[in-house]
Amino acid sequence: MAEWLKDVEPLTLKGRIAVPYSWWVGDTGSRFLMSLRDDRKILGTKCPSCGTVFVPPRKNCGRCFVDIEEWVEVAAEGVIEAHTIVHYAYPVQPVKPPFAYALIKLDGTDVGFLHLIKKDLDKIKNGLRVKAKFKEERTGSILDIDSFELI
Amino acid sequence: MGRRVAIVGVGQTYHKSHRPDVTSREMIREAVTAALADAELTIRDIDAIVIGNMDHFESINYVDTYSVEGSGGVMKPIMKVSTGGTTGATVAIAAYYHVASGLFDRVLAIGFEKNSESDTTGAIITCSDAIWDRFSYSGAIPSLATEATAYMEKYGATQEDAAIIGERDRNNALNNPFAHLRRPLTVADIMASPMLAYPIKLGDICPRSDGACACVLAADGVAQKIARKPAWFKAAAVRHTYTWFGDSTDYNKGLVSMQRASKDAYQQAGITKPAEEIDVAELYLPYTWAGLKWIEDIGFCGPGEGVRFVRDGNTHMGGKIPVNPSGGVISTNCIGATAMLRVAEAAIQVMGRGGKRQVPDVKNALATGFGGCFWSDVVILSTERP
Amino acid sequence: MDNAAIVGVAQTKYERRKKDQILADLVFDVTRAALDDAGLAIGDIDSVVTVSNDFFDGRTISGMAVGDAAGGEDKNISTVSGDGAFGAFYGLMRVLSGYKATIVVAHYKGSEGSVPITTNGMFDPIFHRHLGIDAISAAALQADAYMARFGIREEDVAQVSVKNHGNAKNNPYAQLPMDITVADVMKSRKIAEPLKLLDCCPISDGAAAIIIANEEIAARTKKKPVWVKGVAHCCEEYFLGDRRLSDPVALQDAARRAYAMAGITDPMAEIDVAEVLEPFSYMEPLWLEGLGFCKPGEGAHLIEKGITTMGGRLPVNPSGGALSANPILVAGLARLIEATLQVRGEAGDRQVKNAATALAHGFNGPCGQSHCVWIMGGKK
Ligand SMILES: [Zn+2]
Numbered sequence: 001m002a003e004w005l006k007d008v009e010p011l012t013l014k015g016r017i018a019v020p021y022s023w024w025v026g027d028t029g030s031r032f033l034m035s036l037r038d039d040r041k042i043l044g045t046k047c048p049s050c051g052t053v054f055v056p057p058r059k060n061c062g063r064c065f066v067d068i069e070e071w072v073e074v075a076a077e078g079v080i081e082a083h084t085i086v087h088y089a090y091p092v093q094p095v096k097p098p099f100a101y102a103l104i105k106l107d108g109t110d111v112g113f114l115h116l117i118k119k120d121l122d123k124i125k126n127g128l129r130v131k132a133k134f135k136e137e138r139t140g141s142i143l144d145i146d147s148f149e150l151i
Numbered sequence: 152m153g154r155r156v157a158i159v160g161v162g163q164t165y166h167k168s169h170r171p172d173v174t175s176r177e178m179i180r181e182a183v184t185a186a187l188a189d190a191e192l193t194i195r196d197i198d199a200i201v202i203g204n205m206d207h208f209e210s211i212n213y214v215d216t217y218s219v220e221g222s223g224g225v226m227k228p229i230m231k232v233s234t235g236g237t238t239g240a241t242v243a244i245a246a247y248y249h250v251a252s253g254l255f256d257r258v259l260a261i262g263f264e265k266n267s268e269s270d271t272t273g274a275i276i277t278c279s280d281a282i283w284d285r286f287s288y289s290g291a292i293p294s295l296a297t298e299a300t301a302y303m304e305k306y307g308a309t310q311e312d313a314a315i316i317g318e319r320d321r322n323n324a325l326n327n328p329f330a331h332l333r334r335p336l337t338v339a340d341i342m343a344s345p346m347l348a349y350p351i352k353l354g355d356i357c358p359r360s361d362g363a364c365a366c367v368l369a370a371d372g373v374a375q376k377i378a379r380k381p382a383w384f385k386a387a388a389v390r391h392t393y394t395w396f397g398d399s400t401d402y403n404k405g406l407v408s409m410q411r412a413s414k415d416a417y418q419q420a421g422i423t424k425p426a427e428e429i430d431v432a433e434l435y436l437p438y439t440w441a442g443l444k445w446i447e448d449i450g451f452c453g454p455g456e457g458v459r460f461v462r463d464g465n466t467h468m469g470g471k472i473p474v475n476p477s478g479g480v481i482s483t484n485c486i487g488a489t490a491m492l493r494v495a496e497a498a499i500q501v502m503g504r505g506g507k508r509q510v511p512d513v514k515n516a517l518a519t520g521f522g523g524c525f526w527s528d529v530v531i532l533s534t535e536r537p
Numbered sequence: 538m539d540n541a542a543i544v545g546v547a548q549t550k551y552e553r554r555k556k557d558q559i560l561a562d563l564v565f566d567v568t569r570a571a572l573d574d575a576g577l578a579i580g581d582i583d584s585v586v587t588v589s590n591d592f593f594d595g596r597t598i599s600g601m602a603v604g605d606a607a608g609g610e611d612k613n614i615s616t617v618s619g620d621g622a623f624g625a626f627y628g629l630m631r632v633l634s635g636y637k638a639t640i641v642v643a644h645y646k647g648s649e650g651s652v653p654i655t656t657n658g659m660f661d662p663i664f665h666r667h668l669g670i671d672a673i674s675a676a677a678l679q680a681d682a683y684m685a686r687f688g689i690r691e692e693d694v695a696q697v698s699v700k701n702h703g704n705a706k707n708n709p710y711a712q713l714p715m716d717i718t719v720a721d722v723m724k725s726r727k728i729a730e731p732l733k734l735l736d737c738c739p740i741s742d743g744a745a746a747i748i749i750a751n752e753e754i755a756a757r758t759k760k761k762p763v764w765v766k767g768v769a770h771c772c773e774e775y776f777l778g779d780r781r782l783s784d785p786v787a788l789q790d791a792a793r794r795a796y797a798m799a800g801i802t803d804p805m806a807e808i809d810v811a812e813v814l815e816p817f818s819y820m821e822p823l824w825l826e827g828l829g830f831c832k833p834g835e836g837a838h839l840i841e842k843g844i845t846t847m848g849g850r851l852p853v854n855p856s857g858g859a860l861s862a863n864p865i866l867v868a869g870l871a872r873l874i875e876a877t878l879q880v881r882g883e884a885g886d887r888q889v890k891n892a893a894t895a896l897a898h899g900f901n902g903p904c905g906q907s908h909c910v911w912i913m914g915g916k917k
């Protein structure tokens with residue numbers, strides 16, 4: 001560091017990039033989010049080639065690179081495949097730590113579904129069954145599922 | 152020295168102001184699927200992928216990893232190249248080096264943007280230096296307007312002269328089924344449109360579009376088996392110099408980056424008389440004035456001769472060097488894809504697949520990219536294997 | 538592949554906050570230092586690649602801020618948005634395509650942005666981002682999946698942190714040289730279980746540069762050229778739940794192809810030192826498995842048996858790795874620089890004896906979605 005700068009407080013300039021975004025959910029994602037909002041149902045799509053049931057649904061299979069058209073309703077419950085209890089806080093988190101993230105294999109699907117667990121953190125273990133808890137006020141967002149709870 | 156490389160397939164989405172039916176990832180897949188179909192290949196034939204956009208237009212960090220489901224990048228090498236407005240061209244050029252290096256035989260280049268998802272100007276402003284420029288001199292229009300007034304002062308060009316470029320490109324867009332704005336626009340319409348920053352009016356500038364473009368590049372020996380008439384790379388040149396907007400205000404010199412990139416490209420291609428040897432050009436003209444001034448920097452005509460060159464019809468369809476048969480950026484502007492569309496449209500012309508927008512007997516086609524801080528790229532494609 | 542070599546390297550010291558230098562200053566310093574290291578002038582360089590990321594720099598077209606500082610004036614310049622190992626790969630391809638010498642620079646200032654917010658931006662804006670997930674919590678999910686599958690204890694991975702912070706004491710560029718014990722790691726603050734503070738990399742500022750050149754230039758540089766023997770990259774699926782997080786399949790594929798290029802059939806026997814990108818302690822053993830140094834689930838045994846410590850058969854991260862300094866993007870290029878220094882025999886106190894073949898690795902995306910593997914050697 002330059003000698004003269006050691007004797008003073010170096011300047012910083014405070015800034016923030018604030019650009020508003022509206023991401024189009026698209027026809028595939030919209031059907032999924034509207035189903036959460038209107039029917040409290042979780043929908044997936046099934047690849048015609050490899051048979052994988054994806055949740056959230058995909059318009060095409062990344063593995064086979066083919067279009068997906070078949071919709072399936074999947075269970076709102078499943079098994080914890082991996083989890084972490086989060087202890088640090090930052091502004092984007094929808095809930096105050098501690099809380100957990102889990103990859104949950106919903107019954108009838110072939111991939112893990114990422115979501116939150118807010119209660120019974122000391123009891124969470126991989127392999128345990130959990131069930132979706134829907135919010136009362138739903139807007140068409142992944143957070144229309146408030147969280148998953150141990151069964 | 153590197154291997155020879157050709158474009159053997161191109162694909163693009165239909166360009167629109169909004170694509171509410173798809174996410175970026177899904178829109179990318181439309182372009183990729185189209186490019187693969189054009190080359191009669193499947194995703195399994197692709198050895199590597201290069202992708203690019205401008206991060207703050209969709210707010211997605213690492214679009215290379217975000218997009219794999221749509222790009223076809225699952226279990227393939229994928230790399231992201233991002234250089235602002237020039238991105239589409241620099242992605243295509245990066246794909247060119249992928250193949251020229253000898254490491255990959257068939258490479259997919261992808262450019263995309265969903266401008267409808269953000270505030271384009273709000274995002275562009277953040278390219279200006281946070282400490283010095285962001286509060287004062289930023290956004291694309293003020294700096295372009297400064298360039299235009301300098302050109303008017305020096306050569307006496309008029310607003311009507313510039314409007315001819317808009318009329319030309321928007322008219323050409325009627326022949327391009329993929330173009331975003333497919334309504335004719337006349338000089339009178341442009342003159343009557345609202346003033347944004349003197350002398351730039353609404354009719355002088357590009358729109359904001361959603362869209363994606365993909366090109367398949369292949370190596371010498373492979374390319375000939377894929378395409379009947381590959382579009383061979385004769386040159387790829389990039390000049391991205393200035394850091395500060397204030398550094399680029401000596402507009403009397405012209406667009407220095409374009410002069411340098413063109414010189415480099417002509418040297419690579421062995422071209423000595425560009426106006427005679429180039430048959431068609433797809434130029435990244437974000438506003439009408441560029442269509443007068445930058446053709447001087449590219450060397451199609453001398454300094455100050457742009458107005459005369461255009462007014463004589465040289466750049467119109469049927470002229471000496473038709474410029475932007477596709478309708479250009481004035482008609483379609485999905486930023487991360489825009490410069491790649493120039494390269495792709497040049498390839499279409501070389502491959503003779505332009506349909507109603509085809510220029511007859513194209514041998515050499517020139518494409519440019521523009522962006523950043525008055526940055527320029529030049530690509531020359533040819534029917535002739537270099 | 539034609540011969541190409543790394544002929545010049547430079548890095549800044551990595552620090553929590555560089556208060557007196559802006560990004561362009563850092564880039565200018567390492568550009569000049571890499572040229573000095575190679576004994577080349579800027580006029581010898583005909584191609585420039587910057588490694589820049591708009592999110593981390595808080596700036597659209599972030600490459601613009603450093604192009605001049607990297608010597609890009611009137612040269613063919615471009616920007617890779619991703620880890621420096623990928624930027625170097627682009628630099629190599631330019632040399633193989635006919636450019637004589639490419640300089641690749643990477644820069645990052647963690648002190649100027651928010652790591653959770655910028656890495657939250659890696660996740661799907663519709664389905665994942667609102668859950669608040671970021672690079673750290675995603676890594677914790679991967680650590681849990683990996684450790685639970687193979688019965689790896691937190692103490693086992695803590696040893697990686699002990700080793701790497703200890704190695705950092707021999708590296709003048711490292712940010713966190715530390716004498717710590719497994720007990721210190723275990724009792725450090727919980728971040729996202731099973732990750733504790735000392736399982737995680739610091740936030741760092743810094744820059745690095747390399748010069749990759751063709752044979753003609755390499756014949757007249759000041760330092761011994763270090764040759765590219767093999768390099769490859771590969772990306773796997775995006776959604777965390779689509780992946781088996783304990784199986785680094787993209788890394789396996791990249792390693793397989795890099796080894797094939799380099800003619801390596803038994804990596805443990807043929808590679809003398811490895812620098813892998815491990816911002817979290819569990820990543821080192823997981824990546825070593827992906828790189829084929831051992832079977833799946835056995836990565837943590839390598840350190841226990843002393844194989845990956847200094848003096849072992851395969852010292853891993855003699856520099857202290859990303860646990861000791863993690864300027865994102867720069868970090869992968871730093872791995873390549875360290876591998877180069879090892880092969881040159883110029884790694885000072887962190888030198889591995891008789892290092893003839895070195896491996897370097899970097900990755901992009903959450904939980905190591907896209908990996909790049911380099912094999913560097915002393916002979917053409
Ligand atoms: Zn499938």
